[in-house]
Amino acid sequence: MVVASWRQCLVAGWLLAVCACAQATVHVRADSLELAAGMRLSGVSLQVGPGPEGVPQLQLHADKVALPALGWRDVELDLEGRPQKARGKAWKFVGHVATHRAPGGAFADADLAVLFDPDGGTLEIDVQQGKGGLHALMPLDQTSHVQMTLAGLPLAWLRGVLASAWPDGRLTGGTVAGDVALDLAEGGARISGRIQVAGAVLDSKAGNIAMRDVGADGAFRIETGSLATSVMFDGELRGGQMLFGPLYARLPAHTANVHLSAVASPAGIAIHSLDYDDHDALRIEGSLAFDAKGNLDKLDLQQFAATFPAAYTRYGTTFVQSVTGFEQLETSGSLTGSFHLGAKGLAALDLTVRDVSVDSHGAGLSVAGLDGGIDWRARASRPATSLSWNRLSIYRIPFGPAKLALKDEAGALTLRQPVALDLLGGSFQLSRFVWQPGAPKARQLSAGFAVTGVDLPKLCDAFGWPEFGGKLGGAVPDLSYRAGDLVFDGGLSLNVFDGSVSVTSLSLRHLFGAEPRMSADIQMRQLDLAQVTGVFDFGQITGRLDGDINGLRLVNWKPVAFDAKLASDGGGKISQHAIKSLTQVGGGGIAGGLQSMALRLFKTFGYSRIGLSCVLAHGVCTMGGIAPDPNADGNGYTIVEGSGLPHITVIGHQRKVDWATLVNRLEEATKGGGPVVR
Numbered sequence: 302m303v304v305a306s307w308r309q310c311l312v313a314g315w316l317l318a319v320c321a322c323a324q325a326t327v328h329v330r331a332d333s334l335e336l337a338a339g340m341r342l343s344g345v346s347l348q349v350g351p352g353p354e355g356v357p358q359l360q361l362h363a364d365k366v367a368l369p370a371l372g373w374r375d376v377e378l379d380l381e382g383r384p385q386k387a388r389g390k391a392w393k394f395v396g397h398v399a400t401h402r403a404p405g406g407a408f409a410d411a412d413l414a415v416l417f418d419p420d421g422g423t424l425e426i427d428v429q430q431g432k433g434g435l436h437a438l439m440p441l442d443q444t445s446h447v448q449m450t451l452a453g454l455p456l457a458w459l460r461g462v463l464a465s466a467w468p469d470g471r472l473t474g475g476t477v478a479g480d481v482a483l484d485l486a487e488g489g490a491r492i493s494g495r496i497q498v499a500g501a502v503l504d505s506k507a508g509n510i511a512m513r514d515v516g517a518d519g520a521f522r523i524e525t526g527s528l529a530t531s532v533m534f535d536g537e538l539r540g541g542q543m544l545f546g547p548l549y550a551r552l553p554a555h556t557a558n559v560h561l562s563a564v565a566s567p568a569g570i571a572i573h574s575l576d577y578d579d580h581d582a583l584r585i586e587g588s589l590a591f592d593a594k595g596n597l598d599k600l601d602l603q604q605f606a607a608t609f610p611a612a613y614t615r616y617g618t619t620f621v622q623s624v625t626g627f628e629q630l631e632t633s634g635s636l637t638g639s640f641h642l643g644a645k646g647l648a649a650l651d652l653t654v655r656d657v658s659v660d661s662h663g664a665g666l667s668v669a670g671l672d673g674g675i676d677w678r679a680r681a682s683r684p685a686t687s688l689s690w691n692r693l694s695i696y697r698i699p700f701g702p703a704k705l706a707l708k709d710e711a712g713a714l715t716l717r718q719p720v721a722l723d724l725l726g727g728s729f730q731l732s733r734f735v736w737q738p739g740a741p742k743a744r745q746l747s748a749g750f751a752v753t754g755v756d757l758p759k760l761c762d763a764f765g766w767p768e769f770g771g772k773l774g775g776a777v778p779d780l781s782y783r784a785g786d787l788v789f790d791g792g793l794s795l796n797v798f799d800g801s802v803s804v805t806s807l808s809l810r811h812l813f814g815a816e817p818r819m820s821a822d823i824q825m826r827q828l829d830l831a832q833v834t835g836v837f838d839f840g841q842i843t844g845r846l847d848g849d850i851n852g853l854r855l856v857n858w859k860p861v862a863f864d865a866k867l868a869s870d871g872g873g874k875i876s877q878h879a880i881k882s883l884t885q886v887g888g889g890g891i892a893g894g895l896q897s898m899a900l901r902l903f904k905t906f907g908y909s910r911i912g913l914s915c916v917l918a919h920g921v922c923t924m925g926g927i928a929p930d931p932n933a934d935g936n937g938y939t940i941v942e943g944s945g946l947p948h949i950t951v952i953g954h955q956r957k958v959d960w961a962t963l964v965n966r967l968e969e970a971t972k973g974g975g976p977v978v979r
Contacts, residue, residue: 326350334363339485341367342378349384356383359394366400370483370490372461377401382413391418398428404464405457405472433458433476445485449494452478456501462492463503466523466530467565469595470510474502489526496521501541507595510570515541515552519559529566534559545589546597549619553579553611569593582611587639600642607636609657626813631660634671647738650677654688665813667694670702676709679739683709685717693722697763700724705734713737725763727754727773746782751775757797769836771797775804786810800828800845816857823850830869840879842911844869860917860960868912868927872944874905883913883940883951885966909944913953915963922958 327349334342344364349357363378382396394415400408411430418425419441426437434452456475463470479496497518504511519536537556542549557579563572571590578584587602607613609632613621621627634657641649657671670691676683689704701723708717716734723729733749755773762768775793782788789807803824810818825848834842848867853860912927926938941951 339369339490343367356385358382359384359396369465370462370485370492371407371459372404372463372465374461376403380413387416387418389418389420391416391420393417403458404461405455405459407455407458407461447483449481449483450479451481451496454478456498462523462525465525466532467570469506470503471505472501472503475500475515489524491522491524493520493522495519495536505595509544509546509595509597510591511542511544513542515539515543518556529564532561532563532565534561544619546591546595547620547623548597548616551615551618553582553615555580567593569595569598571599579611579615581608582615583607597642598644600640602641603639605638609633609635612636626811627661627664627666629662629664631658631662633658638674645739646679648679650675650738661813665696665817668692673704675707675714677712677714677738678709679712681709682711698725698760699763700729705731712739724752724755725759726756727752746780746787748780749776749778750780751777752793757795767836769797769832771795773797787812798828798832801826802828817855819853819855819858821853823848823853825849825867830873834879840882841876841905842869842873842879843875844873844908844911845871861920862917864916866912866914868910869908870910872907872909875908875911875941877904877906880906880941880949880951883911885969906943906947906949907945908941908949910942911940913940917960920960922960922963924953924956924958926953 329347331345331347332343334345336342342363342365346362348360351357359380359382361378361380366373366376366378368376377400379399380396382394384392384394387393394413394417396413398408398411398413403409408428408430411428414425414427416423416425422441424439424441426435426439428435428437433454435454436450436452438448440446453476456472456477459477460472463472476499477496478499479494481492481494481496484491484493497516499516501515501517502513516539517534517536518539519534521535522531522533524531536559538552538559539556540554541552543552544550557577559578560574560576561572562574563570569590569592571588573588575588576586583605585602585605587604588599589597589601590599592598607617613630613632618629621630635655636652636657637655638652639649640647640651651674653674654671658669659671660667668690671688672690673688674686675688676686685706685708687704687706689702691702693700693703703720703722705720706717708715714736716731719730719732721728721730730751730753731748732751733747735747737745751774753774757771757773758768760766760773773793773795775791777789777791777793779790780787781790787809792803792805792807794804795802803826805822805824807821808819825846828846828848830842830844830846833846834840846867846869848865850863850865852862852864854862910927912925914925916923916925924938926940927942928939929937936954936956938953938956939950940953941949943949
């Protein structure tokens with residue numbers, strides 16, 4: 302086995318060139334060669350012989366090239382060209398180099414010029430591939446130091462350098478220019494200088510750290526070692542997009558100042574110092590860290606200042622969506638403060654808001670004139686603060702202005718005194734509020750409130766419902782956040798249609814998300830059917846209605862499951878129009894015979910009982926009524942049981958009805974000017 306140093310190689314090359322001038326072809330093989338800058342060649346074959354016009358021609362092949370500074374491990378190399386005498390004792394080599402398996406296609410098809418100048422004590426290398434170029438200068442008496450000038454060099458050539466520091470990272474686009482120094486040391490290297498980066502594209506295997514079309518200009522330093530790699534950058538960013546876990550940034554077209562100091566190791570990435578200043582949008586100072594899988598496990602913002610709407614549109618859209626579910630917000634005002642998120646969750650939160658307005662444009666939330674602050678620590682008590690607003694709307698329900706007096710008591714942010722808000726002619730009283738951001742999710746939020754005297758016509762108008770009279774009231778002694786659900790202990794009651802409606806077992810999930818979910822049980826007692834049917838143009842029915850809707854589940858405010866039973870057992874009158882509506886909903890008909898004739902002759906009929914039920918599951922409603930129809934084949938059921946003369950009975954003939962079909966039937970049945978039999 303032959304092992305040679307780079308100096309021995311240069312001397313051998315000079316001797317080989319002399320032999321070639323003597324018209325002799327020389328072949329040399331070496332198992333391993335040690336060259337400058339820590340480069341090691343294995344499986345080397347070198348041939349020098351006379352070329353065209355008697356000029357010596359050199360060809361070199363290496364099965365494997367290792368260059369730790371560039372992250373090369375197993376690169377195949379072919380080099381050919383002409384060694385020639387230069388000034389004094391200098392020698393120059395001009396030729397072509399090609400590599401295979403080099404990270405990012407580095408030197409895959411490049412022109413090469415090398416100048417060995419013992420008088421000047423330097424080795425100069427020039428490489429040109431496409432629009433990219435590199436000029437390197439190395440002192441012969443200090444081969445651990447290389448000074449380089451880069452011009453439009455593909456960033457992908459540095460993919461190996463990145464992989465050495467961060468195995469999950471991949472550079473796939475962009476160019477770099479500037480002046481760079483490479484210093485080799487035992488077990489590592491230091492790369493530093495000033496660079497200009499254009500169109501940088503980077504991502505991680507996990508997909509939670511990335512950048513696209515980012516420009517940068519500044520000073521940097523990278524120090525690699527056997528255990529970790531440290532990185533420093535001080536300069537400017539311009540344009541493009543960046544992603545760090547839940548933090549997504551759409552960088553401005555103008556420059557934003559940034560200072561970054563980070564360490565990458567097998568344990569993850571720790572950004573010990575981050576100072577970022579986008580002058581008209583966001584200023585942050587702090588640190589953050591990602592674990593070995595790329596998950597954010599620390600975010601410590603010692604100071605931040607956001608000016609809206611620029612801060613939201615450039616930096617907040619993805620983060621707000623991941624936390625709240627809002628797709629798009631219209632914002633204004635300013636927000637300053639600090640917060641610390643650690644491995645055990647949120648540890649500190651200090652916010653000051655000035656005239657902040659947020660509008661989700663139909664997604665459920667609108668607030669204007671938000672002012673005040675929050676001062677909270679996980680295991681400490683903090684001075685009292687307050688938070689106020691001029692206008693608040695949740696799902697089109699408008700609340701009046703309010704001011705909340707808050708205090709942090711040993712990690713629990715509490716309401717110092719009850720507060721009352723105007724609500725649709727009535728009142729919303731928030732009697733208790735306790736928020737523990739650092740607690741497990743099942744115990745983070747607890748509150749109590751009551752609603753009194755809310756005008757139902759105004760509520761109907763807010764939701765675009767048919768208007769009906771009455772008042773809404775009730776109390777929720779404890780509202781809690783449990784495993785992602787807002788759970789209401791207690792209930793709400795509505796005094797409506799001269800009867801009562803109570804809502805219990807109410808819970809909400811993803812309230813402002815793309816698919817809000819709600820579950821509840823609803824109980825209706827002694828509603829005046831004349832008022833109910835009058836509102837919904839169903840046809841007139843007199844009497845009293847009782848009903849239960851158990852296990853109601855809504856997704857995006859549309860029913861997906863329930864068990865509903867509606868009944869009127871006290872008797873009353875029912876109009877021809879109402880009979881037709883019930884027949885249409887039940888997919889049934891009149892019992893037949895004289896009843897069909899009676900329907901043509903009379904406008905109202907007496908009844909002793911009315912009953913209709915539906916169990917919704919998997920998009921299908923299983924229908925039922927007062928009792929099975931004795932004359933049917935098992936699918937029929939009685940909806941209306943007549944009383945007196947003329948006597949009429951309404952039968953439903955379909956037990957299984959597609960929910961969408963049933964909704965269409967209800968819409969048709971409640972349209973103005975219902976069907977009339979002539």
